[in-house]
Amino acid sequence: MPALCHVYESFALLQFKESLTINNSASRDPLAYPKVSSWTVESDWCSWDGVECDENSGHVIALNLSGSCLCGSINSSNSLVRFTQLERLNPADNHFNYSRILPELGHFPKLTHLNLSASFFTSKTRVLGPLHNRNLSGHFPEFRSRSPLRTLWFSDTSLSGKIPNSIWQLESLEFFSVARWNRLTGQIPHWIGNLTSLTVAIFARNKLYGPVPQSLSRLKHLRSLNLFENDLNGTVDFNMFLEMKHLAELGLDGNMLSVIFRKENATVVRNKFEILGLNSCNLKHFPDFLSYKNGIRYLDLGGNNIHGLIPKWIWNSSAETMAYLALNDNFLTGIKQYSQGDNKESEEILSDIFCNLKSLQLLDFSNNLLSGSRLPKCLEHPNNLLSVLNIRSNLFAVQFLNYAKTTEEAR
Structure with missing residues (x-):
C-alpha cells in the first residue's frame, strides 16, 4: 500500500474504466489486451x-494504457483529468471516438511524457504550445491533413530529430516556432513554401x-523569419526576401551562409525591415538596399x-529608431562623410554624425581598423541612451581610449 492513502484516486480510476468499453478492434497492436481488466x-x-504510484506520496504518477482495447469518448468531466500529479500519460493505440484533446492536459504541471498516437482524438485544437518545458523530450508528433492548427509553439523544449513532413498538411498554420533549447536536425524542408498562411x-x-x-519566398x-544559430550553409540570394512586403524581422546570422545582394532592385524594395541579423554571412560590402529604408x-x-568606409546613409536612414547597431569584426577604416563646400570624403571616425541616432542603446x-582621436560630444550628454559602446581592438588614440574607459566606469 502507498505510504499515504489517496483512495479517491482509486475511485477515479474505476470511474475512468466504467466510462469506456472494451473492444478488441479498438487497438491495432496484435499484442494488445485490456489492461483495465485487472482493476478491481x-x-x-x-x-x-498500467498504473504507477510514487513510492513516497502514493499519488498516481504514470498511466500506461497503450494498446488496451479501450473504446469510448473522453471529455472534460472524465475522471482522467483528476490526476494532477501525473508525470507520464500514454493512452496510445485505443479508440476514443474522435474526442477533442482535453485542454486540461495543459494543467498538469509535472507532465513530461505524453503519447496520443493512434488514439483517434480529433488534432480541433488551434494552439499547441508546450513552450518553456525543457523536460519535454522526444520527437515531433505527426499531424494529419485538414487540422485547424494555427499555432505550433515548441520553443525552449528538448525535442530532437527531424521536422516531420506531415506539417506541410497544416494549411491553417500561421505561427511556427522551434527556437532555443531544441536539438532538431536535418534540412529546412522545401515544402515550407506551401504553408502560405505562415506569418x-x-x-x-x-x-x-x-x-x-528558395521556397521561403x-x-x-x-x-x-529567424534562422539564427544553426548549421545552415550555401549561398543565399537576398533578393528572395525583398518581395515579401510584410517581412519585418529576418535573422540569418550564426550560420555558415554566404549572402549576396543584387543592386538592380534596391530602389523597389517593398518590405520594411525593423530587425535584420546578418552576422557572419560572408558579406563583402554594406547592403545597398538599406540606403532606401x-x-x-x-x-x-x-x-x-x-x-x-562606413557609408553615411547608415546613420541617416533610421536615425529616429536605431537601438542596436553592430559592425564589429570587419575591416572598417572610418566613416564616409562630406565636408561642407567641397564634398570631399573624410575618414574621421566616431564623429558627431552617429549622435543623430537618438534611440541608440x-x-x-x-575589432576593426578604425582610427582617430576625436570624441563625439553626444557621449558626454547626460540624456544619452547609449548603454553599451564597444570600440576595443581598433587604432584609436590613447587619450580617446582612456576617456572611453573612464566614461564606462562612470556608468
Whole structure:
C-alpha cells in the first residue's frame, strides 16, 4: 500500500474504466489486451496493470494504457483529468471516438511524457504550445491533413530529430516556432513554401543544416523569419526576401551562409525591415538596399568581410529608431562623410554624425581598423541612451581610449 492513502484516486480510476468499453478492434497492436481488466476494488490500485504510484506520496504518477482495447469518448468531466500529479500519460493505440484533446492536459504541471498516437482524438485544437518545458523530450508528433492548427509553439523544449513532413498538411498554420533549447536536425524542408498562411517562422538555435530553401519566398504573409544559430550553409540570394512586403524581422546570422545582394532592385524594395541579423554571412560590402529604408531598430552586420568606409546613409536612414547597431569584426577604416563646400570624403571616425541616432542603446565597432582621436560630444550628454559602446581592438588614440574607459566606469 502507498505510504499515504489517496483512495479517491482509486475511485477515479474505476470511474475512468466504467466510462469506456472494451473492444478488441479498438487497438491495432496484435499484442494488445485490456489492461483495465485487472482493476478491481479487491486489490491495491498501485499494482494495477498500467498504473504507477510514487513510492513516497502514493499519488498516481504514470498511466500506461497503450494498446488496451479501450473504446469510448473522453471529455472534460472524465475522471482522467483528476490526476494532477501525473508525470507520464500514454493512452496510445485505443479508440476514443474522435474526442477533442482535453485542454486540461495543459494543467498538469509535472507532465513530461505524453503519447496520443493512434488514439483517434480529433488534432480541433488551434494552439499547441508546450513552450518553456525543457523536460519535454522526444520527437515531433505527426499531424494529419485538414487540422485547424494555427499555432505550433515548441520553443525552449528538448525535442530532437527531424521536422516531420506531415506539417506541410497544416494549411491553417500561421505561427511556427522551434527556437532555443531544441536539438532538431536535418534540412529546412522545401515544402515550407506551401504553408502560405505562415506569418511567423522561427527555427533559431537548432542543428539544422543544408541550404536556405528558395521556397521561403512564396510566404508572402511572413512577418518574422529567424534562422539564427544553426548549421545552415550555401549561398543565399537576398533578393528572395525583398518581395515579401510584410517581412519585418529576418535573422540569418550564426550560420555558415554566404549572402549576396543584387543592386538592380534596391530602389523597389517593398518590405520594411525593423530587425535584420546578418552576422557572419560572408558579406563583402554594406547592403545597398538599406540606403532606401528607414525604421530599422536592430542591425547586426558583425563578423563579415566588409572593407573600407562606413557609408553615411547608415546613420541617416533610421536615425529616429536605431537601438542596436553592430559592425564589429570587419575591416572598417572610418566613416564616409562630406565636408561642407567641397564634398570631399573624410575618414574621421566616431564623429558627431552617429549622435543623430537618438534611440541608440548599443554600438559595437570592436575589432576593426578604425582610427582617430576625436570624441563625439553626444557621449558626454547626460540624456544619452547609449548603454553599451564597444570600440576595443581598433587604432584609436590613447587619450580617446582612456576617456572611453573612464566614461564606462562612470556608468
